[in-house]
Amino acid sequence: MLLSAEGHAPGLKRVNAGDREVEVLLSIANPRLLLIGDLLSEQERVILLGLSMGKLRPSLVVGAEGHETHATRTSEGTHFDRGSHPVVSRVENRVATLIGCPLTHIEPLQVLHYREGGEYRPHFDWFDAALPGAERATEIGGQRIATLIMYLASAEDGGATIFPSLGLELNIRPGQGVYFENKNSKGEMDRLTLHGGSPVRSGEKWIATAWVRERPYVRPAA
Numbered sequence: 001m002l003l004s005a006e007g008h009a010p011g012l013k014r015v016n017a018g019d020r021e022v023e024v025l026l027s028i029a030n031p032r033l034l035l036i037g038d039l040l041s042e043q044e045r046v047i048l049l050g051l052s053m054g055k056l057r058p059s060l061v062v063g064a065e066g067h068e069t070h071a072t073r074t075s076e077g078t079h080f081d082r083g084s085h086p087v088v089s090r091v092e093n094r095v096a097t098l099i100g101c102p103l104t105h106i107e108p109l110q111v112l113h114y115r116e117g118g119e120y121r122p123h124f125d126w127f128d129a130a131l132p133g134a135e136r137a138t139e140i141g142g143q144r145i146a147t148l149i150m151y152l153a154s155a156e157d158g159g160a161t162i163f164p165s166l167g168l169e170l171n172i173r174p175g176q177g178v179y180f181e182n183k184n185s186k187g188e189m190d191r192l193t194l195h196g197g198s199p200v201r202s203g204e205k206w207i208a209t210a211w212v213r214e215r216p217y218v219r220p221a222a
Contacts, residue, residue: 017095019094022038032180039094040177092210106210107217118197118199145181148210149179158201162197
């Protein structure tokens with residue numbers, strides 16, 4: 001994974017992401033977490049936002065019967081089919097190179113929009129085997145072993161990405177991203193990766209998320 005694969009070394013401030021170098025602004029060892037700058041250009045952000053307009057639907061969470069709406073997640077979103085636009089393809093390949101994983105292991109990019117009052121209460125991206133829906137969710141690519149959240153637009157006030165177990169609050173600027181690995185050094189799903197999006201107090205927040213699976217991701221049948 002990022003900075004642990006061949007060709008990367010801990011302590012690097014700038015890292016190769018294929019078509020560009022990105023900057024490591026913050027690095028935490030446990031859990032493995034990095035704040036990354038220069039990840040998306042202004043033009044890429046504008047295009048991704050434009051492609052999302054008109055496609056947004058209420059965001060879902062994994063439940064016993066599949067995906068469902070829930071009060072813990074008050075946003076709307078959409079996803080892009082892999083390679084569906086040149087900018088989508090460029091960002092997908094950049095993410096795969098940066099993380100050091102096959103593109104086939106990355107779920108389709110998802111764009112999320114939070115209006116004033118919107119939030120995502122603290123949660124895990126990995127699937128807890130003890131909860132309903134986990135088995136169904138892991139059948140299509142295994143666990144989510146890493147997450148990359150890229151900011152397309154930041155709220156005027158609020159909307160920080162928070163990690164309650166770490167006492168960490170990140171007010172991320174447009175074009176930056178936060179990456180974290182959901183497995184710890186023992187190969188266990190890491191409870192320190194509990195994270196959320198604090199309520200937007202004013203303005204709007206837009207993010208694009210890439211989740212990495214253990215195995216090639218196979219989109220479930222509609």
